[in-house]
Amino acid sequence: MPASPAFCAIDFGTSNSAIAIPGPQGMQLVELEPGRRTMPTAVFYQVEGLQPHEAPQRLYGRQALAAYVQGHEGRLMRSMKSILGSSLAQQSTDVGEGRSVRYLDVVSGYLQRLKAQAEARAGQPIARAVLGRPVYFVDGDPVRDAQAQQALEDAAREVGFAALSFQYEPIAAALDHEQRVQREELVLVADIGGGTSDFSLVRVGPQRRQRLARKDDILASHGVHIAGTDFDRHVELAAILPLCGYRGLGPARAGSTPREVPSRVYLDLATWHLINTVYAPQRLAELRRMRDFYGDPAQHQRLMRVVEHQLGHALLGQAEAAKIAVAEGGSTAIDLGALEAGLACGLDEHQAVQALDADLGRIVQAARETVQMAGLGADAVDVVYFTGGSTGFKPLTERIAAAFPTAQALHGDRDASVAQGLGVHAQRLFA
Known part of the structure; x- marks a missing residue:
C-alpha cells in the first residue's frame, strides 16, 4: 500500500x-x-x-x-x-x-x-x-x-x-496547553501579537482531547486592535522623538507663550508604514523650512538628520529593542549616536508603563469583557494562558493576570503555541 x-x-x-x-x-x-x-x-x-x-x-x-x-x-x-x-x-x-x-x-x-x-x-x-x-x-x-x-x-x-482542514486559533493555543492538563479547565487564551490582542474563553480537558470538532468549547471571543506595534510607537514618542522636537516648544517671544512644534512628522515617523512618506522630496523641503519653528535648534538638526539619512525605521527598531530590554531587565540605554555624537536616552519600566498605560488598560478591559460575554465572572477562569510575541512584556501580562486573581497564569511559547497546537490537531486528523 x-x-x-x-x-x-x-x-x-x-x-x-x-x-x-x-x-x-x-x-x-x-x-x-x-x-x-x-x-x-x-x-x-x-x-x-x-x-x-x-x-x-x-x-x-x-x-x-x-x-x-x-x-x-x-x-x-x-x-x-x-x-x-x-x-x-x-x-x-x-x-x-x-x-x-x-x-x-x-x-x-x-x-x-x-x-x-x-x-x-x-x-x-x-x-x-x-x-x-x-x-x-x-x-x-x-x-x-x-x-x-x-x-x-x-x-x-x-x-x-489537496486535503484541507481548519482549526480555530484560540483552540489551537488551548490544544497546546491541553496536552499537559489533568482535569477539565476553563482557560482564557490571551493571544497578543503585533497588531491585535485577542482573547478566547475555552474549555479544555482530558476527555475533550480526542474531539476533532471543538468550536462548542469556545465560550466567548473578543479582541482589540492594539498590540506590539502600538507599544513600539508609544515608546519612541515617549523616549526618543522628544530629542528631535516632539512636543518641543518654539522660540520665546515677548508677550506670547511659545507654541508647540507641529507633531505630524513625529507621528508619521513612529508609524511603520508611514515612515517612507516623510522622505518624499516635497515633505523634506517643508521640514527644512520649519527650522525657525524650533526654540532649540539642536532638535531640528536631529530631526533633519533622521529624515535626510532615512533613519526612521532604525529608530523604531531601537524603540522595539528598548521595549524588549525593559521587559527583560527593567531599564535600558538607547544609543542615539547616529543622530548626534554622544547622544543617548534611557527607558525604564516606569516610563514604559506610563507611555503605554492607556493601551494596557484597553487590553485588560477586553480580557474582562471576553469573560463577561460568556456570562461568567472573573473567578470562573481557571487558567490564563499567554501566547503571542507581545506577552513577553511583563507589565502587560501582570495586569491581565491581576484581573483574574484566582486563575493560574501560564506562558506558552510566545511565537509557536498556535502553530504547535495546530500540529496537535493535524496529527489527530491525519496521522
Whole structure:
C-alpha cells in the first residue's frame, strides 16, 4: 500500500507565520529563516530594473521588510489576512512599473513559500494541511466570514494542498496547553501579537482531547486592535522623538507663550508604514523650512538628520529593542549616536508603563469583557494562558493576570503555541 501523503499545520498569522511537520518527537516547526521558526507575513514585489517582459521578483519575510526599508522600488504587502473577508481578495493592485497582482495571489504565493520550505525539510511533497483561522475573520457578518475562509482555502488549494482542514486559533493555543492538563479547565487564551490582542474563553480537558470538532468549547471571543506595534510607537514618542522636537516648544517671544512644534512628522515617523512618506522630496523641503519653528535648534538638526539619512525605521527598531530590554531587565540605554555624537536616552519600566498605560488598560478591559460575554465572572477562569510575541512584556501580562486573581497564569511559547497546537490537531486528523 502506498504511503499516505505528508501533512503539515500552518499558522498563517497577521504579523508572523509558521509551519509544522511531523518529526521524530512529534510535530516540529520548520526553520523558515536562519535560526527562526517564524517568518513575518510580508511579501515585497521588487520592480527595479525590470525588462518589459519580466515579472517582479518576490521577497519574503525579513528580506521583504529589508527591501522596503532600504527604499527599493516596489510594493510591500503586509497583513494579507485582513483582505480575505473583503471584495479586495479577487481584485488586483498595482506593484509598480505598470505591473499588477491579484491580492489572493499574494496570499497563495506566501503559502507556496511556506509549503516549499516545509517540503524541503520533509524531503517529500506535502498535500494535506491544517490551517489556523480566527474565530471571526469578519465580526458580525457570517456570510463574509465564510467567504474569507473560502478565499484562504482557494489560495491553499491553488498551491497544491489537496486535503484541507481548519482549526480555530484560540483552540489551537488551548490544544497546546491541553496536552499537559489533568482535569477539565476553563482557560482564557490571551493571544497578543503585533497588531491585535485577542482573547478566547475555552474549555479544555482530558476527555475533550480526542474531539476533532471543538468550536462548542469556545465560550466567548473578543479582541482589540492594539498590540506590539502600538507599544513600539508609544515608546519612541515617549523616549526618543522628544530629542528631535516632539512636543518641543518654539522660540520665546515677548508677550506670547511659545507654541508647540507641529507633531505630524513625529507621528508619521513612529508609524511603520508611514515612515517612507516623510522622505518624499516635497515633505523634506517643508521640514527644512520649519527650522525657525524650533526654540532649540539642536532638535531640528536631529530631526533633519533622521529624515535626510532615512533613519526612521532604525529608530523604531531601537524603540522595539528598548521595549524588549525593559521587559527583560527593567531599564535600558538607547544609543542615539547616529543622530548626534554622544547622544543617548534611557527607558525604564516606569516610563514604559506610563507611555503605554492607556493601551494596557484597553487590553485588560477586553480580557474582562471576553469573560463577561460568556456570562461568567472573573473567578470562573481557571487558567490564563499567554501566547503571542507581545506577552513577553511583563507589565502587560501582570495586569491581565491581576484581573483574574484566582486563575493560574501560564506562558506558552510566545511565537509557536498556535502553530504547535495546530500540529496537535493535524496529527489527530491525519496521522
